[in-house]
Amino acid sequence: MISQTVSSAPAIRLDSSSIPFHRLINVETRKFFDTLVGQVLTDVTIVLTVGIMIGYAWFMEPTVQGVIMISGAVLSILLPAMGILAVTSEWSHGTASTTFALEPRRVRIVASKLFPPVIATALTCAVLVGVAFVITGAVSAARGVTADWTFDPAATAGWFSVNVILVLSGVALGTLILNAPAAIIFVATSAMAWSLIAVSSKTGAAIAAWFDIGTTTTPLLDGRVTNDDLVRITVSIGVWVLLPLILGAVRVVRREVR
Amino acid sequence: MIEFSRITKRYRGRTALDDVTFTVPPGSVTGFLGPNGAGKTTAMRILLGHARATSGTATVLGSRYAKLHNPGRHVGSLLDAGAVHPGRTGRETLRLAARMMGVPIPHVDEVLDRVGLTRRESTTRVRGYSLGMRQRLGIAQALLGEPRVLVLDEPANGLDPQGIAWLRTLVRSLADDGCAVLLSSHLLHEVEQVADRIVMIGSGRVLAAGSTRELAAGRDLEHLYFQLTTPTDRSAA
Numbered sequence: 001m002i003s004q005t006v007s008s009a010p011a012i013r014l015d016s017s018s019i020p021f022h023r024l025i026n027v028e029t030r031k032f033f034d035t036l037v038g039q040v041l042t043d044v045t046i047v048l049t050v051g052i053m054i055g056y057a058w059f060m061e062p063t064v065q066g067v068i069m070i071s072g073a074v075l076s077i078l079l080p081a082m083g084i085l086a087v088t089s090e091w092s093h094g095t096a097s098t099t100f101a102l103e104p105r106r107v108r109i110v111a112s113k114l115f116p117p118v119i120a121t122a123l124t125c126a127v128l129v130g131v132a133f134v135i136t137g138a139v140s141a142a143r144g145v146t147a148d149w150t151f152d153p154a155a156t157a158g159w160f161s162v163n164v165i166l167v168l169s170g171v172a173l174g175t176l177i178l179n180a181p182a183a184i185i186f187v188a189t190s191a192m193a194w195s196l197i198a199v200s201s202k203t204g205a206a207i208a209a210w211f212d213i214g215t216t217t218t219p220l221l222d223g224r225v226t227n228d229d230l231v232r233i234t235v236s237i238g239v240w241v242l243l244p245l246i247l248g249a250v251r252v253v254r255r256e257v258r
Numbered sequence: 259m260i261e262f263s264r265i266t267k268r269y270r271g272r273t274a275l276d277d278v279t280f281t282v283p284p285g286s287v288t289g290f291l292g293p294n295g296a297g298k299t300t301a302m303r304i305l306l307g308h309a310r311a312t313s314g315t316a317t318v319l320g321s322r323y324a325k326l327h328n329p330g331r332h333v334g335s336l337l338d339a340g341a342v343h344p345g346r347t348g349r350e351t352l353r354l355a356a357r358m359m360g361v362p363i364p365h366v367d368e369v370l371d372r373v374g375l376t377r378r379e380s381t382t383r384v385r386g387y388s389l390g391m392r393q394r395l396g397i398a399q400a401l402l403g404e405p406r407v408l409v410l411d412e413p414a415n416g417l418d419p420q421g422i423a424w425l426r427t428l429v430r431s432l433a434d435d436g437c438a439v440l441l442s443s444h445l446l447h448e449v450e451q452v453a454d455r456i457v458m459i460g461s462g463r464v465l466a467a468g469s470t471r472e473l474a475a476g477r478d479l480e481h482l483y484f485q486l487t488t489p490t491d492r493s494a495a
Contacts, residue, residue: 031354034354095341102329102330256310
């Protein structure tokens with residue numbers, strides 16, 4: 001035992017309770033939207049997506065479901081980036097120390113940071129579904145063709161789930177890598193790598209069928225998911241969302257903060 | 259109350275802090291002095307849980323900082339005035355902190371007044387702030403939770419003479435109200451004027467600790483400082 005070299009006062013009873021988790025989520029959500037990253041990224045995502053949706057309705061066919069699904073072309077790139085930027089912001093700006101000074105239990109901060117990008121994604125999806133109807137109506141009227149108003153709830157729910165999975169994969173990688181450019185480059189190159197792996201060989205295709213989120217989640221977008229598909233989806237989420245998130249949380253908790 | 263008890267910190271063979279022991283009692287200002295790289299910031303980072311000590315314990319109000327619930331309500335700290343998001347306004351930065359700590363939002367305007375940031379300044383983005391304004395914002399955030407312990411790393415840095423005089427009065431009145439204040443600085447004369455106690459470190463070791471009156475007895479603090487600290491203290495960093 002260390003001998004008592006300093007006068008030791010009894011621990012003062014600290015009456016204030018710990019910060020409730022909903023308050024951390026509230027603050028993190030506000031932090032997400034009160035900076036350019038959140039605002040601009042959400043706006044850019046909506047603008048680019050709406051652009052490609054209009055393009056689809058105009059040059060292909062004005063079908064509500066088709067217009068909703070084409071958004072995936074943009075969202076699959078931008079949502080992971082949004083997730084990454086949402087969690088790396090504190091490390092890019094050196095504000096992590098300020099945050100941890102107010103809540104030293106860092107795991108709670110990591111957990112609360114999962115929410116804002118998911119909230120932003122849900123809002124974006126809701127807006128886009130509404131917009132899809134408007135675009136379909138407007139474009140069919142302008143082109144003088146009949147609109148197809150068939151709406152597939154199962155496929156739309158699948159599309160929503162895929163978007164949430166994508167943004168969470170960005171959050172998880174961002175938490176693990178803690179550096180926005182590196183994480184974004186990783187996501188971009190891995191997307192390219194998977195498309196090569198999938199066509200490279202039979203083995204490559206088999207690997208992609210289990211581990212590439214883009215491949216495993218395709219049945220969700222069709223609105224028809226078998227048990228076998230669910231297993232593959234779960235495995236790929238485990239590898240690209242849960243694993244990096246857990247490793248990242250360990251890294252954040254252990255890390256010395258500047 | 260702050261207690262450092264036999265704190266040692268080693269980074270890959272280099273010893274940043276070596277068996278550092280001292281206390282900051284309530285109702286006093288303790289000046290933390292030492293050359294650049296002596297270990298002042300490292301000691302404060304360990305106290306706040308930003309870095310881990312290799313051995314020894316550092317406690318605030320009788321427990322480790324990481325064990326405090328809602329620590330912003332007990333301990334106000336300012337280690338790096340640059341650790342603020344440049345895209346937020348000063349007021350928004352404080353509002354976020356207030357929300358997190360559960361401090362009423364109107365209190366933000368009170369602390370802004372207290373540190374002398376005008377309404378106009380507080381509604382501009384921090385990107386455009388001078389170092390002095392950032393220090394004032396950091397001090398405002400430290401005061402926001404009405405803490406009983408304050409940990410300030412070179413808060414006078416970047417402040418103009420009026421600002422330094424203001425800081426001296428502020429720190430003094432907080433200590434007189436019963437706060438335990440740990441304040442690091444390079445401004446020996448300033449520290450001599452405001453601190454009740456001095457802890458001087460060099461190369462990670464406590465070189466002298468005691469009341470300001472005792473340490474500066476007969477001569478001034480600068481004399482003692484140059485006697486105790488050597489240029490090699492810097493190269494050790």
